[in-house]
Amino acid sequence: MKCLLCGKEMVARKGEHHYAKASGLDVVLQNVDIFVCDDCGEEEVAIPHITELTTMLSNKLISTFTFKMYAHYSPEEGWLLHTKSL
Ligand SMILES: [Zn+2]
Numbered sequence: 001m002k003c004l005l006c007g008k009e010m011v012a013r014k015g016e017h018h019y020a021k022a023s024g025l026d027v028v029l030q031n032v033d034i035f036v037c038d039d040c041g042e043e044e045v046a047i048p049h050i051t052e053l054t055t056m057l058s059n060k061l062i063s064t065f066t067f068k069m070y071a072h073y074s075p076e077e078g079w080l081l082h083t084k085s086l
Pocket residue numbers: 003004005006007008037038039040041042
């Protein structure tokens with residue numbers, strides 16, 4: 001993946017990404033690919049199946065009062081929401 005700002009090749013690593021802070025809800029995406037540009041420091045996060053994730057989150061926002069959640073993507077099961085860090 002090339003950097004959108006400077007065009008250099010970005011380096012991929014796995015990490016956590018804070019996805020949404022709406023209504024006090026903090027969703028931490030775990031084990032997602034984060035591309036970092038060594039040159040300018042730009043970061044891009046690759047979120048798989050983002051439509052599935054946003055649908056699940058909007059359903060969850062209505063039904064939960066948990067303020068911090070973790071989301072973990074597995075190719076077999078899709079997005080899983082949980083309240084504790086894996
Ligand atoms: Zn760059």
